[in-house]
Amino acid sequence: MGSIEEKVLKLRSEGKSIREIARELGISKDKVHRILKRFKESKSTQEIQHYRQYIKNLLNDSLVKLSTLLNHFDELVKSRGPINEAINVLLDIKKILNSIEFELRILATTLSINDTMRKAIQHFVKYSENIRDSIELTLILAPARGNAYNLYQILLLSLRSKRLDSEVLNEFRTLLGLFTQLLL
Numbered sequence: 001m002g003s004i005e006e007k008v009l010k011l012r013s014e015g016k017s018i019r020e021i022a023r024e025l026g027i028s029k030d031k032v033h034r035i036l037k038r039f040k041e042s043k044s045t046q047e048i049q050h051y052r053q054y055i056k057n058l059l060n061d062s063l064v065k066l067s068t069l070l071n072h073f074d075e076l077v078k079s080r081g082p083i084n085e086a087i088n089v090l091l092d093i094k095k096i097l098n099s100i101e102f103e104l105r106i107l108a109t110t111l112s113i114n115d116t117m118r119k120a121i122q123h124f125v126k127y128s129e130n131i132r133d134s135i136e137l138t139l140i141l142a143p144a145r146g147n148a149y150n151l152y153q154i155l156l157l158s159l160r161s162k163r164l165d166s167e168v169l170n171e172f173r174t175l176l177g178l179f180t181q182l183l184l
Contacts, residue, residue, distance in 0.1 A: 059103040076148035086148035134158035
């Protein structure tokens with residue numbers, strides 16, 4: 001058949017007791033216990049690795065969507081596009097930021113990461129929270145008429161109310177690029 005480990009796992013999957021497995025294979029019960037324990041730990045590690053990869057994929061997708069939305073918002077501002085479309089983009093950005101914060105927190109707890117990465121995640125989450133709050137305020141103050149540029153000016157004022165400036169958006173984009181590169 002195969003190795004002792006494979007035989008132990010096969011017999012166990014057939015519902016045999018540890019004592020029966022040990023007797024049938026001519027090994028000690030302790031050895032059967034050790035083999036089963038190793039398999040269980042290996043299986044847990046595989047499940048954790050699968051889960052980490054799943055979260056990384058989710059996060060990568062969210063980061064790509066966020067980058068696309070930010071670029072779309074920039075285009076709307078530069079072209080002084082319709083305010084309603086810009087509002088919808090800001091709402092989508094806000095939703096994506098919630099997802100990214102959640103995914104980063106999960107990733108940070110499931111991965112062994114260095115202090116630099118941990119600080120980058122904390123910075124990103126802090127910026128994200130401030131930007132989300134600023135978007136919320138912007139949407140409350142959004143004029144019924146106007147264009148995307150007017151909305152952008154309100155967003156900048158909202159950021160300033162949190163003692164931030166337009167540079168925070170650039171720093172945020174830099175962190176966004178960093179996380180995207182790390183996940184590829």
